[in-house]
Amino acid sequence: EAQVTQNPRYLITVTGKKLTVTCSQNMNHEYMSWYRQDPGLGLRQIYYSMNVEVTDKGDVPEGYKVSRKEKRNFPLILESPSPNQTSLYFCASSPSTGTAHSYEQYFGPGTRLTVT
Amino acid sequence: KQEVTQIPAALSVPEGENLVLNCSFTDSAIYNLQWFRQDPGKGLTSLLLIQSSQREQTSGRLNASLDKSSGRSTLYIAASQPGDSATYLCASTSNTGNQFYFGTGTSLTVIP
Numbered sequence: 001e002a003q004v005t006q007n008p009r010y011l012i013t014v015t016g017k018k019l020t021v022t023c024s025q026n027m028n029h030e031y032m033s034w035y036r037q038d039p040g041l042g043l044r045q046i047y048y049s050m051n052v053e054v055t056d057k058g059d060v061p062e063g064y065k066v067s068r069k070e071k072r073n074f075p076l077i078l079e080s081p082s083p084n085q086t087s088l089y090f091c092a093s094s095p096s097t098g099t100a101h102s103y104e105q106y107f108g109p110g111t112r113l114t115v116t
Numbered sequence: 117k118q119e120v121t122q123i124p125a126a127l128s129v130p131e132g133e134n135l136v137l138n139c140s141f142t143d144s145a146i147y148n149l150q151w152f153r154q155d156p157g158k159g160l161t162s163l164l165l166i167q168s169s170q171r172e173q174t175s176g177r178l179n180a181s182l183d184k185s186s187g188r189s190t191l192y193i194a195a196s197q198p199g200d201s202a203t204y205l206c207a208s209t210s211n212t213g214n215q216f217y218f219g220t221g222t223s224l225t226v227i228p
Contacts, residue, residue, distance in 0.1 A: 035218075040220065043205070105162065107152075
């Protein structure tokens with residue numbers, strides 16, 4: 001089954017304790033992206049990757065890191081989480097140019113993160 | 117920076133009614149526009165994708181239109197059902213295809 005998976009689905013942690021949220025897709029998509037969703041603010045793009053070893057900042061990159069060493073995986077790293085990073089996080093992937101479905105995004109189930 | 121707005125923020129309709137959800141965007145230089153459905157506590161499910169060269173897309177009871185010149189897209193839902201109750205989000209893709217901008221959604225309730 002074609003899908004985007006995220007782990008963990010729920011995470012409660014404390015300020016300053018480094019954490020990683022994993023994202024994996026099995027559709028051979030070039031493009032992957034991370035979002036956070038907050039009430040009243042909608043989804044905002046954190047980082048995106050056009051392909052392996054190619055990453056760039058979205059609208060709200062502060063406090064986050066990403067890497068893209070393999071095509072299927074795009075982990076989100078919080079080196080020193082703070083309470084204002086409490087949010088619902090989504091990973092998404094899409095094919096890039098050359099198809100009728102270019103940049104049609106497929107989303108993972110979300111990771112609810114609470115930082116105390 | 118692209119700004120995407122969805123009006124209304126919430127909508128309640130009786131079952132069987134046809135309805136229109138609106139999405140407006142400030143920068144007409146988009147690659148495509150996508151409509152999603154989000155159920156409470158769940159991820160986003162893609163409903164329709166309209167490429168910038170297209171005017172509309174249809175899937176079952178759903179029809180989405182795109183007018184780039186006026187910066188507007190609409191999602192038409194025919195013969196609404198209680199199972200359509202969810203939040204509907206639209207997202208525009210930058211013309212380089214690398215950044216996405218979401219509206220804050222319209223929360224739809226269909227009353228049996």
